[in-house]
Amino acid sequence: MNTADPTTDYSQGAAFVRGQYLPIGQATLPLTDWGFLRSDATYDVVTAWDGAFFRLDAHLERFAASCARFRLDPGMAMPQVAQVLAECVRRSGLRRAYVEMIVTRGQPPWGSRDPRQAVNQFYAFAVPYVWIANEAQRAQGLHLHVSDVQRIPSASVDARAKNYHWNDLTMGLLGALDAGFDTVVLSDGAGHVVEGPGFNVFCVGADGVIVTPASGVLEGVTRRTVIEMAQALGLPLQQRALPAAELRGAREAFLSSSGGGVLPVTRVDGATIGDGRVGAVTQRLIETYWAWHRDPRYSTPIAY
Numbered sequence: 001m002n003t004a005d006p007t008t009d010y011s012q013g014a015a016f017v018r019g020q021y022l023p024i025g026q027a028t029l030p031l032t033d034w035g036f037l038r039s040d041a042t043y044d045v046v047t048a049w050d051g052a053f054f055r056l057d058a059h060l061e062r063f064a065a066s067c068a069r070f071r072l073d074p075g076m077a078m079p080q081v082a083q084v085l086a087e088c089v090r091r092s093g094l095r096r097a098y099v100e101m102i103v104t105r106g107q108p109p110w111g112s113r114d115p116r117q118a119v120n121q122f123y124a125f126a127v128p129y130v131w132i133a134n135e136a137q138r139a140q141g142l143h144l145h146v147s148d149v150q151r152i153p154s155a156s157v158d159a160r161a162k163n164y165h166w167n168d169l170t171m172g173l174l175g176a177l178d179a180g181f182d183t184v185v186l187s188d189g190a191g192h193v194v195e196g197p198g199f200n201v202f203c204v205g206a207d208g209v210i211v212t213p214a215s216g217v218l219e220g221v222t223r224r225t226v227i228e229m230a231q232a233l234g235l236p237l238q239q240r241a242l243p244a245a246e247l248r249g250a251r252e253a254f255l256s257s258s259g260g261g262v263l264p265v266t267r268v269d270g271a272t273i274g275d276g277r278v279g280a281v282t283q284r285l286i287e288t289y290w291a292w293h294r295d296p297r298y299s300t301p302i303a304y
């Protein structure tokens with residue numbers, strides 16, 4: 001059923017703000033929402049590709065877990081969240097979209113600083129698909145910098161709950177861009193790499209084993225997809241601490257993100273990875289990733 005006002009232009013994207021659908025350009029939140037004042041929020045991002053959500057169930061499952069970890073209540077059950085997301089995409093008309101769901105702490109009554117008294121708020125929006133890497137970077141591979149900036153430890157903010165504690169990622173990214181790199185991965189303070197701004201990291205050693213950090217990272221849905229694809233393709237994979245030196249000396253390296261799937265890395269800190277071209281394992285995972293978008297086990301068609 002088309003419930004949108006036909007005179008409203010949602011073509012740049014559609015949002016759901018405190019119970020109301022709005023064009024993305026009109027979507028705002030109150031200044032005093034602790035989501036803004038304190039980064040006190042959780043969120044998730046699912047993509048729509050050719051008119052269908054990819055792995056919607058996995059994203060909703062992680063969103064519900066993030067809400068529980070941060071004691072945030074979306075105020076609706078996950079099937080209702082799915083309906084709101086689909087309605088945002090439908091109104092936008094976008095076939096390929098970046099779709100975000102957010103719960104903020106909201107605000108306690110004036111004078112109270114007790115987060116238990118805050119009324120949590122739910123927001124969502126759909127905008128055109130977002131790529132972490134541009135076309136040239138996807139074809140040739142990214143030049144990655146391993147930053148000295150330490151990712152906020154999970155003992156402080158649980159990395160498994162998707163969060164907006166991004167100052168470390170942003171400062172690391174600014175340093176990398178200023179120095180001429182394409183993007184950045186942060187470390188854990190003990191010489192291991194963890195994750196970057198919007199992605200997980202993997203490498204393939206000379207023994208052909210795929211390695212990805214086991215802890216201190218968001219359990220990316222794309223990371224999970226890579227792990228499942230490796231299983232399906234019979235490729236060995238280990239989840240364990242990944243020293244920066246091992247990444248620099250790897251035969252292949254790649255990133256995983258809902259913003260583009262499996263993204264090749266061909267240089268790390270000026271050193272060439274393998275022969276400097278997108279590796280065979282990486283290429284196979286890229287092809288499988290996009291093939292799985294057409295698999296009904298992972299796709300949920302949207303009614304436009």
Ligand code: PLP
Nearest residue numbers: 198199200218220221222257258
């Ligand atoms: N790590 C961080 C910090 C992220 O913000 C993201 C995604 O935004 C990821 C990893 C990758 O997660 P996903 O594959 O679910 O997009």
